[in-house]
Amino acid sequence: MTTPRALFTATVAAVAAATVLSAPATAADKDTTLELMLVHGDQVRRTTLTCQPHGGTHPDAVAACADLQQAQGNFAKLPGVKDKTCTMEYNPVDAKAMGTWRGVPVEFNRHFGNPCTLNAETGPVFRF
Template identity: 85%
Template sequence: MRTARALFTAAVAAVAAATALSAPASASEGQDSTLELMLVHGDQVRRTTLTCQPHGGTHPNATAACADLQQAHGNFANLPGAKDKSCTMEYNPVDVKALGTWRGAPVEFNRHFGNPCTVNAAMGPVFRF
């Protein structure tokens, strides 16, 4: 568990440094939406990149993830998620992290969930990778 968290912390630091170095050079580039998304579940650390407008990166469903982020105006706390989804009370913790830019503005989001189902219910396709 400690190893996964150490890798997670190192990855976050690397993405933060890369984001700081890639500040937009012009007003037209100020609409950049590039995010590094990470899931820490037990000893597993999974990550993907998501770019929006145009949709891409390594995220398996960039179109749906970008649509949800667009609806939430880039605010991860306001993602529509799957509101009709019910989850068990099983404790199987998952941490999620988003770091990068949304329309040129810096983004840093961290949240702890009780289990993978609650991640999907709250975050929808954004953290489904």
């Protein structure tokens, strides 16, 4: 026979568990999944990047996620490579990103004059 105290304890435990499971995720816990693409002449390269945990097909997800973290998911504010000198050679490359940063939809499209300026401005994020 179930006592009222045992029933009360079980109910409190169930409510506590449901509260923990339904608690809203913090920004750090939300999904970061990005599809990155480079278009350079006739060549198109793609990769996926996930953060927390780091992964996807990106060859250096840890460094790319660290730079995105520093920029708070804003591709226009990526730290890039400091003190990088590039020639003025015109060899255009387009960089694109679509997905979510900590649960918030993001989209980035930018035209760069050459791969060197792409690397200088975006660092490891578009280095694949």
